[in-house]
Every structure is written in C-alpha cells, then in structure tokens.
Amino acid sequence: MSPKYTLPPLPYAYDALEPVISQQIMQLHHQKHHQTYITNLNATLDAQTTALATNDIPALLSIQQKLTFNGGGHINHSLFWRNLAPHGSSATDIARSAPTLQRSLEQQWGSVEQFTAAFGAVLLGLQGSGWGWLVSVGGPGGKLEIVSTKDQDPVVGGKVPILGVDMWEHAYYLQYLNNKAGYVEQIWKVINWVEAEERYTNGVDGAALLKL
C-alpha cells in the first residue's frame, strides 16, 4: 500500500476571505474539489503500486496522466490555500510582509501595479481551466516569471511557485459568474504576501507541502 494523502486543514475559517471569496465557494472548493483530487490520487498511487509489483509497463504508462491530474490538483490546491490570507489581515499588505519580493517585482515590472496587471492578463488569457503562477526560476531568489499551467498541471522543473491563482470556474463562479475579471481584480485583497516572501526566500519544501 502506498502512503495515503489526506486533506490539509485550511489555515483560516471558510468565511475569512469574504467578501472577496465567499464561504460557500471555499467550503465546496476545499471539502469537495480538493478532497476528490486526494481520493483519486490515492487510488492512482495504489494502482501504480500494483502495476509496479507486476511489472505491468503499459498499465504504469496509462496511469501517468491520472497522476499528473490528481497529484497536480492536490499540490496546486495545497499551495493555493496558503497563498491566501483573511481579508484585512496584515499578511495582505505587501509592503509590510514581502519587502524582498516587492523590490524584485518592482525591478522586473516597474511597479507592483504593473506586475498585477501583467499577472491579470495571463489569468484572463487562459483558454479553459488552469492556473496562473508567479515563479522564481532555478530556485529561491531567482528571476521572476509569470507562467500559466493548464488544467491541474503543477509547476515543475526547478521553478518555485511563489504565488498561484486558480482559474478553474469552480474557484469563482458561484460568486462572480461569468465576470472572471472581477475575481482577478479582487483576489489581490486576500493574497498572503508573508507566504510569498517565504517561498521567494527559502523555496517550497515539496514533502512538507503535501503533509501541511
């Protein structure tokens, strides 16, 4: 049997992000959507263990896409929850919480406002389900880039995911309906810059991430 992953608790209450993200969205998103990725990840890992034990290479290969999707869903959501902080909390103040990252953002994009505009354009340019990310290339303290990943593809390849925004419709639809630009504009009010600064400085510990 493979290790079983379990749903990490949120570091805040379901209604703590209101009015930016409603309690109903947070509850469904965490308890149902994230849980489903974990359930399917565990099942996929079991299937992988069996395929490995029987040297069933075709089965192993056919499992990989499920692993990317459900493992990615678990990683992405685990990162996302900690990228958010209660509305009005000090962690949402970039100047106070992320001085190093702020300096790098300003160097790269001219100002924080120009960075958020560029990030927003990437989010709104996604065609279908996916995520937008601020990443540090090559490890902590590296060159900053805005990238998008489709569906539940995670950020891999030595890029540190500093900040991720979920652009699946389930992340905003109950509240913003087809106005995804409204969601993209509002979410900056609940970004946890303490977490972003920590990842930019020290990176993300992959193993610790999934235990939370």
Added chain:
Amino acid sequence: MAASLVRNTARSALRNGASATRAAGSLTFARGKATLPDLAYDYGALEPSISGKIMELHHKNHHQTYVNSYNTAIEQLQEAQHKGDIAAQIALKPLINFHGGGHINHTLFWENLAPKSAGGGEPPAGALSKAIDESFGSLDEFKTKMNGALAGIQGSGWAWLVKDKQTGNIGIKTYANQDAVVGQFQPLLGIDAWEHAYYLQYQNRKAEYFSAIWDVINWKAVEKRFSA
C-alpha cells in the same frame, strides 16, 4: 453543419443590419459577422434538468463573449492578411480556434437540447437508433459510455457523439476547452462539460448533471445531422 452555421450567421447579420460596409475601405470583400443565434425555447424551458439562470448566463453572456471575441479576432486576421503579415496571422490561430470553436460548439449544443414538451428526451428512431444499438448495444449503454467520457474530462471540454466521415461509423470523442469537431469527424450530439454549464445548479456533483441532461436531449436534431 458548418455551412448552415455560416448561413444562419449571414441571415442574422442582415437582420440586425450589420454588414461589412462599416469596414469598407479597409476590406475588399463583404462579410457577415458572427452573431448570437436565438434559442428555440425559453431559458426556463429545460428545468429541472438545467436551470433558467444557467441557460440565460450561458447563452447571453458566455456564448456572446465567444461571438464577440471571434469577430474581433477575425477583424485582426483580415487586417493582418491585408498587410501580408504572415506571423500575425499565425499568432491569431489560438484565438480563432478558441472563440470560433466556442461559437460553433454552443450553437450546436443549443440545437441538441429541447424542452420535454417539445420532444426533449424522446429516444431516437430509425437509422440513428439502429446505429447506436449496433455500436453500443443499446441507448442506455451509449448514455453510460458518454457519461463516462464526460466524467473523464480533465479540465474544461466537451464530449461528442460523432460520425466518422470516412467509414460512416459513429463513436464518442472528447475535446479539450473549445476545440471544435472538424475534419474527419462530424458532430452529432455534444454535451458541454465546462463548469459554467452546470455549476450554479449542481456544484461539484457533475455526475448528476450528466445524468439529468438526457431528459432534455433533442434526438430529432441528432437524427437530422446523422442522415445529412
């Protein structure tokens, strides 16, 4: 199908008084703009399978956005063609694929649905019914397989019953995002698996949506496409 979509589009464009004359001077040929097709039923007519609010947002907002963005992309394409800018034309490909596909897919989807009072859910007959039985065993088997395909979509997309133009066989295929059924396959019946198609009513319980939608499937429209 594609031809009828364009014909409808041209008709609607004339009806709405839109024409290419606005762009005269920069364009050397007249062209109708894509427009939002009217639904053949009221927004609330598919309840309880699909709520009136979903239908209204889906048609008036989502589909309209694909239409608008497709028209914008085509204007840019014409501009690039006019200038002989090949790189710009190639760069527009994803936008045309996405928004043009969104327009085609939704137009076909609306026709695939009908209120119960207008025959929604009534099983197919004749040659289509025979083809489904031969390919899948039974209509129920087909529905189960189609629902399995829908549930297996990782992200946004569509599942379609298609006809292979080379062999005449029918089969189930899934397409990512707004990729349209083109080329070797002809779209017969499409079901939208984007979250906006069901989330307000079913939230994460998408299997319930996939099971409820069969009550409002317009098999007459599918038969017509099958024998076209």
